[in-house]
Amino acid sequence: MGKAQVSIRVALADDHRLLLEGLAQALNGIPDIDVIGTAVDGADLIELVAATEPDVILVDIEMPGTSGLAALAEIRNGPPAIVVTMHADQEHRSRAQAVGAVGFMSKSTPLPDLAAAIRAAAAGESLMNDDAETILAMHQDPVLSAGAAALTAREKELLGMLASGVSSTDDLANRLFISQKTVKNHLASIYEKLDITDRAQAAVEAIRLGLRRDPDD
């Protein structure tokens, strides 16, 4: 309390420069936060982190080339990372968690909440659990329909493939190592839950729900 307070050193990564530069200035305007570097893609971020050793990393998922998640997976055991995304749904969240992110926030979050998250991350707290849950819930994108919540893991996986352009029964079966018949069964179940009728609509929904999966899985 009486001690001299050192600013939290933050590294920022986002391919949208307006957000990147705007957010950097806004964060610099907060007394105890200091943006020490920015990156516009995952590769940049990896270099930046290695060069500057920040206290906290703030990273967007969607970036050209090396994505934010890929960069985090690469870095690992580095400084605590908060993932910022437009798709603040459970799917992206667990993927962020899987690569070691300690925080996960929607771009719709107000700035002070992000600042609070940065302070918590710098203090070594994880925001992925319990009470942070309620704060997060308030800022999650309101697009998750009733049916989407009922999707099973396998169904989401299948939707992920569809969203990345794998559409034929045969290809889907091969990639999931199951028979063509099972693919069709899963699809039928998906159609019912999402109230749709074919793969084209399923692909649209899958993308809307953020279930897209990079083909290199």
Next chain:
Amino acid sequence: MGKAQVSIRVALADDHRLLLEGLAQALNGIPDIDVIGTAVDGADLIELVAATEPDVILVDIEMPGTSGLAALAEIRNGPPAIVVTMHADQEHRSRAQAVGAVGFMSKSTPLPDLAAAIRAAAAGESLMNDDAETILAMHQDPVLSAGAAALTAREKELLGMLASGVSSTDDLANRLFISQKTVKNHLASIYEKLDITDRAQAAVEAIRLGLRRDPDD
């Protein structure tokens, strides 16, 4: 030059608060630009503009409820508006132009370029034409594939429907007021140009290309 310079009064609208608040602070940091108000959806923006009469409007296309374009269409004959979007492709651009926007920029644009655009807009210049073209081109999202450029207007329209979940030949034909046969012909042409084989893949590509169209057209 020697005259006292009055700041340009800017109104900002974006549903992503991190971008909104960050960009607001960043713009306020520029001497001749003054952000006089922000909005998180189209309805907010309409109120804000009526109340504050800004010199320039900066608006995102994608917002919940009333979209940025819908808000601009509502406002019309108001202050010059610059549309800022993640999907900086020709399709979105012409739609922005249709509702009277004088500028159109990707969120990947560096901040100084945006500031320049704001100054130009405040000075009554239009950035939709000629030389601004080259600046814009540099900041357009780099995802437009070779084949996508060859798509005709009708084909894009059809893709737009697909991307919003209209998938059956019958529905497509009804909405476009053409025969089912013509729908299939257009689709075949699309498949060839984009090197894909079915509607599901076409929907994925359409969304990727930002051709999605709201169902209420």
Next chain:
DNA sequence: TGCAGAATGGGCCGCCAGACCCATGGCGCA
């Protein structure tokens, strides 16, 4: 003036997608 391309349309056909029935094994939970 003619040609290329776009938009509209037709016919035909093979095959896959989706609908509707079912069975089995595993897993979790009451």
Next chain:
DNA sequence: TGCGCCATGGGTCTGGCGGCCCATTCTGCA
């Protein structure tokens, strides 16, 4: 212990999708 759900798989059938070939009209450009 049994119920329900999930993932896996089978069979069948019909309709629609996509592939291929074609014609007509209009526009714009060389």
